[in-house]
Amino acid sequence: MSARQDPPSRPTIIHVARAAGVSKSTVSRVLQGDTASVKPETRQAVARAIRKLGYEQNAIASSLRTARTHTVMLIAPDIANPFWSEVTRGLQDTMEHSGYSVVVGNGDWDPHRESQFLKTAQRNRFDGIAINPTIIHCRELRATGIPTVILGIRDGFPQIDMAGSDTYRGTLDALAYLYKMGHRRIGFIYGRYNTDPGYARFQAYADFVKRNHLRADSSLIVEVPFDRAGGERGMQTLLSLSKPPTAVFASNDILAIAAMQRAAQLGVKVPGDVSIVGMDDIYPAAMTTPPLTTMAKQKYEVGCQAAQFLIERIAGKAPREGRRCVLPCRLVERGSCAPSRG
């Protein structure tokens, strides 16, 4: 019939120490699994006390002392895009496996939020940061003093680890696929945000045009934001050209799917009238009509690899210079492309 304490505050290491008849240092040692320097019997007594009191370590206090939080922050531009969900899963699974928690910061294409998250990471002394920067620069990242990994392959971030896909090569291959099908007038729905994102695709497109001596027609490139509306607008613009393209490459699947839907609304047949190829291979890509042909990225794996880099860097086991892990893309042929009827 014991009444509960009024302040139901959790027991501390001191309570455990008292209950076990040892000092708090000893309890601490047991907690840290310092099996070498504590007698088995003592260790058992402590374990018993811990169980009896329902003691749960206070990670805050521990962190203050050790300056390690075992928490990392992931900053992605758009968690609603299944692409980032997958990357996140890969990162989380790997980080958790090494005892880290992951705080997800959803940038939502908002530059302000992005830097806000960086501040949060700093104030909370997170052990690491994984980010796909849309506006943040290398300087700011380095200024945090926190080990960082970039999700994606970017220029302008020397000395920072990067894990991503070979978007340049993937874009090239997607275009080559279209070319092989006889397409010579290929539109490009160019998703873009700020300076960096999506630039590799642009370069690849430009290089492809030059290399194959296609007519450089800037009206074939439509720059849009990375969302559904962007994809629709992109397709609309392309189709209303006096001489519309016979095929279209879109920066990602969100854009491609939206483009396909707009085409359908406009009575333009896919792939009969226009072929479409996307990039990423997100979950919904397989369920559209026709199913979307797309350049698949290894999303989950990118997350895992990024986590690996981060873990090593936090442990100080990484070389000074930035490392890159570039995973190849792979064409997934489904039903949105057909030979040119030109």
Add this chain to the structure above:
Amino acid sequence: MSARQDPPSRPTIIHVARAAGVSKSTVSRVLQGDTASVKPETRQAVARAIRKLGYEQNAIASSLRTARTHTVMLIAPDIANPFWSEVTRGLQDTMEHSGYSVVVGNGDWDPHRESQFLKTAQRNRFDGIAINPTIIHCRELRATGIPTVILGIRDGFPQIDMAGSDTYRGTLDALAYLYKMGHRRIGFIYGRYNTDPGYARFQAYADFVKRNHLRADSSLIVEVPFDRAGGERGMQTLLSLSKPPTAVFASNDILAIAAMQRAAQLGVKVPGDVSIVGMDDIYPAAMTTPPLTTMAKQKYEVGCQAAQFLIERIAGKAPREGRRCVLPCRLVERGSCAPSRG
């Protein structure tokens, strides 16, 4: 030409105090926006010092003292399902608005991970927990001593706030819709995990059958796990019945979409041969062929509402008893249902 310090440790409140020529208490007061008890001039001097040193508050130390972390944990069973992505976004947006960070725990239908996350929340002294429990019981939740909100409406959790959808009513309405189209033999792909999830749908189905004097045929109910394979197997089973149903209700869209795909593989026409209605209205539901008719849930709003509850409870501004916010479902008619040809 000043060389960087060897330990690039961040400046503390003490450095700021020295630079501003005041005591650390004063700095602390300024930091907390205690505008009442510090002279404007002093406050400015402190502000200047903070800026000059690039000081960033150490949230860890602060948390140790105040026992507040401004961090909550979200535990969802399956982040890969766009349903949970949306709920998460709602929760995050609202929590962040009130200064909280959200740590996402992806349970992945793994009971072990679920309780692991609970431990993490405890050790890190998170201020709150938002969870859709698959295995965890009320007792364990309460034992954490952390303010909690349940995502979804469940029995067996008195005194805990809940925000979710009216799944029972939604299921009833979905079935009524099918009934009105003339369907009398309605299959049920019953997603299930452990004791609780999805039970409201089962009850609704049973009640519906009874109320409309339909023949109670247990072979029309196929219990499956909440994943794609489950949906495929469910449909397969239903279609291979000697007398297959003319319509099917699936516990969620993941299941419904998979069921539709399996039907197509089997040469069974949707909605010609069999009508299908799902639940949730996730993003891909609009892009299938035919587009999926489904009972939409207010995902984002559920997240927001849960956050609201949590914020109030953390602030101690919530009544002792558990509150519920039950958001209605809404039928989204697309193309996967047709009148029975019976």
Add this chain to the structure above:
DNA sequence: CTGAAAGCGCTAACAA
């Protein structure tokens, strides 16, 4: 309005 001092719960030398 400001400062001095006492901790929050834990870890890590250093002694014993």
Add this chain to the structure above:
DNA sequence: TTGTTAGCGCTTTCAG
């Protein structure tokens, strides 16, 4: 193998 001690950086009485 164990205990003692000194903080980690901050908040919060309590004096002044």
